[in-house]
Amino acid sequence: MKHTVIIGGGFAGVNLARELARSADHRITLIDKNNYNFFPPLIYQVAAGFMSPSDISYPFRKLFNRRPNARFRQGEVRRIDSAECRVYLQHGGSVDYDLLVIATGTRPNFFGNQEIERHAYAMKTLGDALAIRNNILARLEAACALPPAERAPYLHFVVAGGGASGVELTGIFAEMRRDIFNKDYPELQGEHSRLTLVTADPVLLPPMSASAQRYTAAELHRLGADVICNDRVTGYDGHTVRLESGRSIAAKSLIWTAGVTARRTDGIPDECYTRGNRLRTDRQLRVIGLDNVYALGDCALVEGDSAYPNGHPQLGQVAKAQGLYLARALIRGGGEAFAYKHQGDMAIIGRLSAVADFPGGRSSHGILTWAVWVAVHILALVTFRNRLAAAYNWGIAFLTRNQTLRMIIRPTPPADAQNGRDG
Secondary structure, eight states: OEEEEEEOOSHHHHHHHHHHTTOTTEEEEEEESSSEEEOGGGHHHHHTTSSOGGGGEEEHHHHHTTOTTEEEEEOOEEEEETTTTEEEETTSOEEEOSEEEEOOOEEEOOTTOHHHHHHSEEOSSHHHHHHHHHHHHHHHHHHHTSOGGGOGGGGEEEEEOOSHHHHHHHHHHHHHHHHTHHHHOGGGTTOOOEEEEEOSSSSSSTTSOHHHHHHHHHHHHHTTOEEEOSOOEEEEOSSEEEETTSOEEEOSEEEEOSOEEEOOOBTSOGGGBOGGGOEEEOTTOBBTTOSSEEEOGGGEEEOSOTTOTTOOOOOHHHHHHHHHHHHHHHHHTOOSOOOOOOOOEEEEEETTEEEEEETTTEEEESHHHHHHHHHHHHHTSSSHHHHHHHHHHHHHHHHHSOOSOOOOOOOOOOTTEETTEEO
16 A cells, blocks of 8 residues: 655645545545645635634544545654655654655745845735734724824735735725724724735736726725735835835735745755746656655646646646646556646625636626625535535625624743643
8 A cells, every 4th residue: 555645735735635545545644734724715804804714724634534544644844855755844753655745835925025024914824814813903902092193004904915815805804994993993983094905016916807907906996995006015114114116105014915935845956946946747747856756736837738838827726636636646547647727717806896707718797706706615615514604604794794703812822832742
């Protein structure tokens, strides 16, 4: 029985593990720094307090507890020894493999700007989403205690990045400002809170059609958000956002969605990587230059596909398709080259407002598109329980224009506790 080790439990890793676990000929160990899978497209809902973290996450051990040939190991990979077929973990221990699959996804890319990295909030993980939620609520509480003349920086929220994450976060914050702030914070009635989205691109949602871009800009304008295009955030000290144009914005909150990059792992030769630290793979998803090592999802760049000469887009639908493809190929003992069929792009802007581009050049926007977006994202959640919880919370938010999840919750571990272990 071959032992397949999968590093990373995102779209690619979890779909590979679940499908491969159906085969009695394969033994699987999934390694992840978290003990749960989560659904990245909806973390902005957690950041805004409209969904609970448990709505979009599920424990790996619960996911695999009916699969005797699947195991989970929590940890971060320190080094890979491809000659010895062994993975070394950060806090000791190692795992041997017959086949290794790297599906580690990406992390925020601050483009070497350490000042922004220190002071801005990223939005890539559930932990990031909770940190954003805590920060937004804490800034509002702080503003309530200040004289009106000192409140403006606490009530100005800046989002960097005009892709789907930045647009969706800006849209939901704009609706919070419109529907919730005056109700929950009567001390701030009459105050003019501000919301600014900054992008270095000339348009919002660059991969999408011109009609989707125009509709998105118009909707954010209708919601009262300021949009700055063709300008780049170059600095942030926790108080002032500085732009490439020389403009500055006084704000206590900057949320960074302006780029991602893959991670490099010790033991993998430099020549295996390409731009964005993505691993070079062939059409069978094998890492070029290494034996018995595969790469999937956002951390991989498939070479040789004429339809995608610059690699596939870093999207969840690509990662899921690659995970399912590799599972079936390993079970069969080989297979045709991976071929990806793009299903389209979608982004939600606000209540009853979304955009979509479909294969064949078709585009849509408005209420029906919003309904399709909601249905697609509910059905994409990993378990029925997640789908039910998400549908319930969205239903409450839709009917009441409100939610009750706006709580500042910070963990307070003992001083000597580190990484879940007592010192």
